[in-house]
Amino acid sequence: MQNRLIGSALIIAGTSLGAGMIAMPLATAVIGFWPALVLMVFNWALATYSGLLVAEVCRACPGTTSLYGAAGQLLGRPGQFIASLATLFLPYALCAAYITGAAGHLNGSLAHWFSIALPQGFSAICVTALFAGVIVISTSSVDLVTRGLFMLKVMMLVMLIGLLLPKVEPAYLNTMPVSEGVMWAALPLFFTSFGFQATVPSIVRYLDDKPAQIRPAVIIGSTLPLIIYLLWVIGTNGVLPQGSLVAIQNGQDPVSALVIGLTQFGGSVWISTAINLFAILALATSFLGVALGLFDYLSEVFRRAGSFSGRLQTALITFIPPLLVALYFPDSFITVLGFAAIALVVLAIGLPTCMALTLRKVSKEGASPIMDQPILQILAATAGLMIILIQLAIAAKILPAIG
Template identity: 45%
Template sequence: MSMNKTFGSILIIAGTTIGAGMLALPLASASLGFTTATLLMAAIWSLMIYTALLMLEVHQHAAPHATLHTLAYQLLGRKGQMIASFAMIFLFYALCSAYIAGGGAQLNDKLTHWMGLNVNPQTGTIIFTVFIAAVVSVGTHSVDIINRVLFTLKVIALFVMLWLLIPHIQSQHLIDMPVHKGLIISALPVVFTSFGFHGSIPSVVRYVGVDIKSLRKIMLIGSAVPLLVYILWQAASQGVLNQSDLIASTTLGAFISTLSSMLNNPLVSKSVSIFADLALATSFLGVSLGLFDFISDTLKRTNCLKGRLQTALVTFVPPLCFALFYPQGFITALGYAAIALVILALFLPVAMVVAQRKTHQKTAQCYQVRGGTAALYTVTGAGLLIIAAQLLQMAGFIPAVG
């Protein structure tokens, strides 16, 4: 296994994860306190890395180019394939819509205020989408190269942002307790979505091959990097602002403005804004790559220029239309994505592993994730809890966050 591909795949997983969800974390966990939010993130990360390893267990008995669409049909039949396809399409289109809406608005703001151009609100959205679509349409290798550059810039922006914020952390803010215990349940969907990278797993397997040892390393390191970044980000944001200020910041723009005004430093606003741009771009790259490969497999498009252009149109036009006609739908799209992500990242891996273990006996050469039936039941229960939390918020029975 090429170390170059391994490193690039780690960055794809990390870059996909560290996206719009991270930007919503301080707002979603504002009422929880730093300690509670950190424990919740660690629990969600453990859940997600476990199911990622379940996906690798499934992939070891399939062709390297197999997508979730193919795997679901082989192990769960036509009904399972339909459920997987619906969840995948719903999740990817919801996330792409959110990223296009958020990234387009950010780019439009740069064109207007930083470059002094007089452009209409749709210009940034279209430019942002066309750029990402061009990179993804060329292939996974181009995504790898561009993602490395953007990820490096994102890390630099992150360190600058943390360097500006950490000296202003007040320990008293970090020991605040949850305002209301019920908000822990409310925060579950947002925190859960922040660790979503499973849609990119088939693309990574196709890129590096079915090398379980390397793939385990990619999944573990690629998902652990976001966990560390999230903890540092939570410490910086929740340590600088008290709970009342965070709760009052209901949008990303308001959050950035509050940080900048409180510290009286315009560099804070610029560093957070640049980081937000790069986080949206890298996450959009990973998610749209997964959607592109899934649609190509589902529609049986060829790998020639005509086939890839057709796949690109089906991949990017629907979420672009959503962002153009509903530009304020960033948070709405992310909220609904949590339900589809539960199906994709929790329920389907469990169901496919159960089906596969019935036909493949464990051998010394066969990789099998530890935990047994009890762990599979725990994952299923966690998924039901996350869906219930989202539905209860939508119905107004528990307070909404973020």
């Protein structure tokens, strides 16, 4: 069971450490390092609490493997309908972003280093087929693969940070925001970068509904990204000037552009190897975690069997829609992350808060310490509403967009 706790924490951490690893330094270049640090801590606290709340709600609804099922038990059809929309939109959008980012990185790297030009669609199909195969096998395979990839990713991060930190220019970290209001505009993107909550129902089932294992897995899994984001942002934003990062953010294929930019700055084969592997592994672990949660949700909704044929059918439903989005909108990497925050707020904060309120009304006895905190739930709901309003203001061009 201890191995499962470690594996679950790494699945949660790996789910967050994907597109956020690329988006963080680009967004930080626009808002400045110190405001970004405040946003990191704020979103870590909000994400950790919401993850624990999701876990407790799922534990209170035995027999369910997703928030869709829990919402049906506690909130009826209206709650289940809202849950279905959010649960579909969020992971589908994120998977599309990961496919787009991974395919763009693959194409950019091959073109830059080997002068090989692959069709964007072909790369997207290859990336999707590879990760779909891992998930079709079993959840345990995702655990084992993620555990190995995460350890390798940490090794690459340690190597990369060790190479970049001695070259950090403090002046780069003290740059001012490029425009007023841009810090608020970054809030939805930062919250999405800590978006692991859709994976929590699968973790609850995987850890046999044992809170002594679930709670540490959520806390450890959410804290690891905070530490890694901080080191990563210092290493990247401390060696590349603000103007270069902003140009990368506004260009095509920001994933490959950031990798190539850091490689050219370092001028070292070690930096080149580390940054390329790190970008690949960051996207891979995040893709696996998000896709696993979506896979389990669709399996429950469509009542697919656990056999190979049943899992294959679920995989087709899981991966074809985001693949189509990646094929038809290949430049949607950064933009979709901000809009995904709206669905994430509904899924990770709004619904769990409503379900916790329902559970307290039904029975106050035996309520968990996490659910029996109305003040914290009100604060979380207020923060979630603020994130939604900010993203809507960005869409209405009241606030400047990040990317």
